[in-house]
Amino acid sequence: MDNTLKYNEPWILQRADPYVYRHTDGTYYFTASVPEYDKIILRKSDTLAGLQSAPETEIWHKHESGPQSIHIWAPEIHYLFGKWYIYYAGGDKDDIWAIRPYVLECQGDDPINDPWIEKGKMHRAEDDEFSFEAFSLDATVFEVNGKWYYIWAEKVGVGKQISNLYIARMKNGYTLDTVQVLLTTPDYDWERHGFWVNEGPAVIQRNGKIFVTYSASDTGIHYCMGMLTADADSDLLDPLSWKKERYPVLGSDASVGVYGPGHNSFTVDDEGNDIVVYHARTETEIVGDPLYNPNRHAMLMKLKWEDGRPVFSFS
Template structure:
């Protein structure tokens, strides 16, 4: 019997949870994590069904430091099973320098990510001959495996004067160290990526129909926030920038009729019927009180993905 009727799409599913990440694990459970409004801890939920995540108990598995690294702005955690163990990839700043955002890694010491315990592996390590990665504002890491190799994609700011957030990729040597020097995947080329800030961030990977699709988010975190996409062939060299084709226009943006504003920072999973689903955050209002970064009303939503005749995903709020 289909469990599809239990899910509602393109409306708030979990309130005030931004940067959502859902994985269906080999143990049959769905796991959920996201940024919490306080930016002070990492939480996990678990359920036998995707629908059940909405009401599942939320467990705090790690809390920020009182000072020093990982003591401020705990952002965008993702839970991944890498090389046989559970890891959480997240970004954090320092109380003494709140914008000194860097990528960090937690390692679970058991097969149960809820029970833990979790051990800090510190800042993600770049390759020995990489003179650039993680020296500046870096966040939103995701990882994925393809044909026996693991890859790490993240956002990092560069520039003198106006800071620009680009997306980079590298092969991984271990779950917490890179093997290769960073390769630039995308920089904010277009006007829709430059509203408020010049931003490419929040990468998400969908492997489907002989392709690797990488969605990402662009512009400031208000109603202008939107989703772009790059595509590579599954047989391509993923560390060659020419292997990736960037869409000229956003593949998902605010939709007033659907009451979905500023959609972005998504992950991918499958629903209880095995259909592909985008998990993303969005707002339900256009007027944002205060700084959009600290306004808590970014809610986790779900979107069922359709595909066109070429096998490319179609993202629609309706």
């Protein structure tokens, strides 16, 4: 293993919602929310450790007005349907919480140097009247048995709005093929600190199972990770195919000085070992609004496996 990698301590500073993707040629790409929430950046390296010092390239900047002009959040880079895509969310300066999911498509094979074009807001299925009409963000995609799926968070209700996770099958890189299905809603007390939140889904597949981690509660020290599990050969659009963990699979740990871990992604190190990429804070007292405090840092964790299931541990 590359011994320059260190775990459960700040790895890339002030980069929240970190996403690491290892392409089929072994190249690593990194993207994340920046504190200014005004751009999408990419880093590229031949090694996981190399991402820490790799130069950042801004591949897209927010609009001056209208949709996508504020709160550019949680980009993820993926390769599907033969092209590079970036999924991200953005708001409107005139309605800053009008957060919606958007898509960029690369017009070449080099996501750092080739141009990206906007595909606009993610397109819902023709018979879907509801998706992306309200606060929607944190989309991720994954492939099972030749089919691609899209999972995202969207708020519903009035008054104290609730952020749920939904899933749909994809037709192409920017269009859904099926109506949304509810995966999880904040049922438990640990999902309801500050806000009732399920968001930030991430997918890892092993041992014939699909594991979806997600983040819950507000973005301070109560932020934590839950998990859903389904059989890979089940109907993933059937909510009954999914089992939700009763308790968080990862939360704050004062003994290691990691607070509010969440919004993770999964990758592998140079030897193929599973790695959790997540953001967290190193302080308990947050200055100002947690959303605008920049000190959420990208960190790494070695993912363990017991009885065919992922185990998240700081030790």
